[in-house]
Amino acid sequence: MAKALRLGIAGLGTVGASVVRLLAKQGNRIAVKTGRAVEVAAVSARDPSRDRGLDLTGATWFTDPVEMAKSDGIDVFVELIGGDNGPAEASVRAALESGKHVVTANKALLAKHGVELAALAEKNGVNLNYEAAVAGGIPIVKTLRESMAGNEIARVYGILNGTCNYILTRMEAEGLSFGECLADAQRLGYAEADPTFDIEGFDTAHKLALLTSLSFGTKISSDDIYVEGITSITTADIQAADELGYRIKLLGVAQRTETGIEQRVHPTMVPKSSAIARIDGVLNAVAVDGDFVGEIVLAGPGAGGNATASSVAADIADIARGDLSPALGVPTAELEDYVRARMRLHEGGYYIRLSVPDRPGAFAEIARSMADAGISLESIVQRRREQIAGDDAEGSPEVRQTVILITHETTEVAVREALEAICAKGVVAGSPQMIRIEKLSS
């Protein structure tokens, strides 16, 4: 058997600790599968004295991950620190530059510096593996990089953030408000104290940026993503979606269009019968449309120490087996420039919810504005009137109706123009709600 593959693990938080435990339990399995033993030769964490309940006998301790990255005592640098700069970035660079393979779960770092780091890995003839960075335990990176090699991909989309999916699932199942579900998610540890990064869609965007590059062979372009979070979703939307045969999911979608590649993250209405609609709670799922394979869907745990450790271990096993694969699926010199398809040109159906004061002609004005923008309607639902404390100067109560429109396929720009016109006419109260409908095969 070949010389043992020596790992240096940087970061001993939840994921790092799970990786150490996984290797203790499954080390022999990995050695048998790959023909090479794997050992934790070094670790790096800020506080070496803290008891983490881990057996790290024989591992050299570093407080500086950059020093560990450069050390001759390791072959693979496993970066589980997090963050798109600082020690994570510095240590990954140092590792690649000194000819160490890198395994990382750091989507933020890759979304920002992925192409540059992939080039650095190539230059030094080492792997940069990051299965754990997208959709946790789901092997989507390997699937796109290797299993889809014979396919031109038209679209990749998925539920990539468990926090958002947990909130939306509970809102639907129990009729609770966004705020209540977020609070519960925080109590249960599914959401951070500052949940902005998850609920505003940025975490999904980072993962999508990597999926886009892997699917289309383009340079990572995480700044060119249209991002909309789930904070505006109300129980009224969830209920209306249900009645219309849809569920609302926060999707990341990358799609080839005539003018470029769309990358978008937004709450999305998906048909209840679709596979993606049935992914509940903290689970993740990714679907890929390939010209030969058709659509395949991978679902599973998108986060958590153990599921993430499983993907880290798979990356380590690939290195132990000697599988040298370009990080982004193709050598960086072959990556095409990313050409952004403008969100204004996005085509699809739309759900629109308007709060309409009960005045004669209001509805005719709305219909007229939609027609003027060239939008045809698939369905119109008018909901029961509600007495609402007036927000006009007199404070007199006002009667409003909720009007829900489902459009046929149209463009983003048409919908935005129509909604602007409707608002300008003063026939709606508050801001209109608009949720995109994703066309799915099943």
Next chain:
Amino acid sequence: MAKALRLGIAGLGTVGASVVRLLAKQGNRIAVKTGRAVEVAAVSARDPSRDRGLDLTGATWFTDPVEMAKSDGIDVFVELIGGDNGPAEASVRAALESGKHVVTANKALLAKHGVELAALAEKNGVNLNYEAAVAGGIPIVKTLRESMAGNEIARVYGILNGTCNYILTRMEAEGLSFGECLADAQRLGYAEADPTFDIEGFDTAHKLALLTSLSFGTKISSDDIYVEGITSITTADIQAADELGYRIKLLGVAQRTETGIEQRVHPTMVPKSSAIARIDGVLNAVAVDGDFVGEIVLAGPGAGGNATASSVAADIADIARGDLSPALGVPTAELEDYVRARMRLHEGGYYIRLSVPDRPGAFAEIARSMADAGISLESIVQRRREQIAGDDAEGSPEVRQTVILITHETTEVAVREALEAICAKGVVAGSPQMIRIEKLSS
């Protein structure tokens, strides 16, 4: 760039033709991804003169696949002939023996000779890749072989036969009989003229045998599979399942138990809320329970020329990239003997449907027999009486009731004993129906 990888494609039926078309369209993509051009250097088919609408300029024709397998003009032998002996077996052996990599979609061949062929591949330092042999376009072989490397697997199960799933889906959706749906499947080309192999579960069993070996690191043992097809499933069962919150699927399940590994193929009641319950029509899906990752599910097209070609292409790309992986996940010398868990010891819930002549005490006798076998019941449904033309000597009409029992977790042997006792007492008409319920996490 390295010298082109020269393929010899044996068999130009639906899949073979799709592979040739895929390589023509995506050859450049594969070359960029793997760093090596791929070319169809030779083909073999019985009738070279037939017009298949394929551009095979430059490819050497062979009528004997064994000769092509031995030829110096190829690096990879792509076996798409089919069958577990004859030319498929002979040519795959010849290819491996003469140091050619082999890519095959032939589950029957591997279920029978997989370990021996894997050993032959190892001995000659070549790949034996077969992603297309299990679940068509779904990358489950690679997932088990590589992505699950850090997991001990407790269970793998799936819908592995599109023909059966199509029939069951239509029976449920339209209330049609098994016979009607089978006839439609045949008309649409989803079922063979002789459908035995599919509907009796043998095709599923072949695929399961491979999944078992990949999941548990055991020698392939396709003769040790409990196999039951879907021909006994009636609309009454489908309807009862629906009312009880289940759907009926033909599953292949391999599961580690205290006494060994269960391998079983049978119609299965799965909760409607489970991911596997929602796989409709000709789609396939495979779920894997790993101790670290949890449960992941892969779904997609399980058959068809293009989807199968996608998996064949992925196998070719792995070879072009130089990824030498043991065919069964571990070197054959490391494969453990397969220890069969007896089906009698299978534990789970059961659905039992009995046709009970309307005589005093009949139901008490049934309940007594279940209790005597130590089986406790979760629910009992008694359905409306039906007048049935009597099958007794006098031909007088007889009144029967359908009784449906759902048991709590029990053992196969207990259920079989109870049903034997019930039949011996003469309190039921015809044969009891018994369908196993699979315990699923979601």
